[in-house]
Amino acid sequence: GAVVSQHPSWVICKSGTSVKIECRSLDFQATTMFWYRQFPKQSLMLMATSNEGSKATYEQGVEKDKFLINHASLTLSTLTVTSAHPEDSSFYICSARDQMTSGTPYEQYFGPGTRLTVT
Amino acid sequence: GQNIDQPTEMTATEGAIVQINCTYQTSGFNGLFWYQQHAGEAPTFLSYNVLDGLEEKGRFSSFLSRSKGYSYLLLKELQMKDSASYLCAVLDSNYQLIWGAGTKLIIKP
Numbered sequence: 001g002a003v004v005s006q007h008p009s010w011v012i013c014k015s016g017t018s019v020k021i022e023c024r025s026l027d028f029q030a031t032t033m034f035w036y037r038q039f040p041k042q043s044l045m046l047m048a049t050s051n052e053g054s055k056a057t058y059e060q061g062v063e064k065d066k067f068l069i070n071h072a073s074l075t076l077s078t079l080t081v082t083s084a085h086p087e088d089s090s091f092y093i094c095s096a097r098d099q100m101t102s103g104t105p106y107e108q109y110f111g112p113g114t115r116l117t118v119t
Numbered sequence: 120g121q122n123i124d125q126p127t128e129m130t131a132t133e134g135a136i137v138q139i140n141c142t143y144q145t146s147g148f149n150g151l152f153w154y155q156q157h158a159g160e161a162p163t164f165l166s167y168n169v170l171d172g173l174e175e176k177g178r179f180s181s182f183l184s185r186s187k188g189y190s191y192l193l194l195k196e197l198q199m200k201d202s203a204s205y206l207c208a209v210l211d212s213n214y215q216l217i218w219g220a221g222t223k224l225i226i227k228p
Contacts, residue, residue, distance in 0.1 A: 034216075043206065043220040044162070093161050106150065106210055110161035 002103075003027055004096050006111030013084055013118055021079045021114045023094030029074040030096035034108060035067075038091045050077045084118045091115050121145045123219035125207050130225045131197055139192045139205050139222045147212020153181050153192045154206040156221065162206055165192065194224075202226045 003026040013019050023033055031052050036044040048069050050056045056069035068080040077096075081088055092115075095108035123143045131137040143151070150169040154162035168174055168183035168190060180193040192205055207219040 044218050046216075046218070049215075091159070095161075104164070104167040106214055106216075107152070107164055107167065108216065110163070113159075113161045115159075 002098055002109045004030075004094065004109045004111040006094055006114050008114060009112060010115040011117070013116070015085055015118055016083055018080055018082045019084055019116060021081075021092055021094075021116075023077045023079070023096070023111050025075045025096045025098075025109070028096075028098040030077075030098065031074060032097045033071060033077040034095045035069060035077075035079050036093045036095070038093060038113075044093065047079075081116065084116070086118045089116055089118045121209075121211065121217050123207055123209060123217055125205075125219045125222045127220070128223045128225065130227060131194075133197055133199060133226055133228050135197050136193065136195050137197060137224065139194075139207075139224065141190045141192070141207035141219055143188050143190070143207070143209045143217075143219075145209045145211045145217055148185060149210040149212065149214055151181075151183055151190050152206075152208045152210070152216065153190075154208065156204045156206060158203075165205075197226050199226050199228070 005024045007022045033050045035047045038044050046059050047062045048056045048058045050069050050071040052071045052074050058064045071077040091113050093113040095110045125141045152167050153165040156162040166181035173182045178195045183190045204221040204223050206221045208216045
C-alpha cells in the first residue's frame, strides 16, 4: 500500500513553455501533498505544501506565480512550471501523507520523481 | 534557525558496519526520520524514532537521543546495493519535515 505515482517521469521542454507534473496517491487519500525540488548532489528542497481544496503554502523564495499548484482532489495534486527556463531544470518530487494511516504518523510517501530539462 | 547536520560522504567496505550520524537543532521535535535515496530515485522510508533508544529493523537500526539532539543510522552486513544517500529529517513543532543535506554512502568491495 501507500503508493504515489508521478507523471511524466521525465520531460524536455523549450524555454518559455509550461510543463505540468501530476502526483497521484493510488491507494490512499492524501489531504496533504508536498512538492520538492532537488538539484544534483543536493538534498531535497521543499517548494510548497498542498492541501486538498485550499491554496498551497509556498516556502520562502519560491514564486507561486511560476510554480502553480492545484490539489483538486484527495488523490491528485499538480505542479505547473510556467514559462520554464533552463535554471528550472531539476528533479521534482512529490510526496503525500496518508490521513488514515495506522502506521508511522506523518510519514511521507514519495513519488518516483520527474526529471525536467529545459532547453 | 533550524539546522540538521550529517556528514557529506562516507565510505565503507562490503560486509562491514557503518554508522551515519545526524545532529539537529529545530523548533520543537515530533520525531526523526531516516530515508534512503538511490541516485535519480525518490527517497524511501527506513525508520522513525520519537522516543529515546534504539529501533532495530533487520540490518538497519536507528538510535535517538532527544536530550542530545542526536541520532544515528547503523547499517550492518553492508551490501553493494546499500550504496545510496541517507537522509535525516526531523518533524518540527509545526509537523513540517526539516531535511538534512544527506550522507552519500559509498560501499567498496
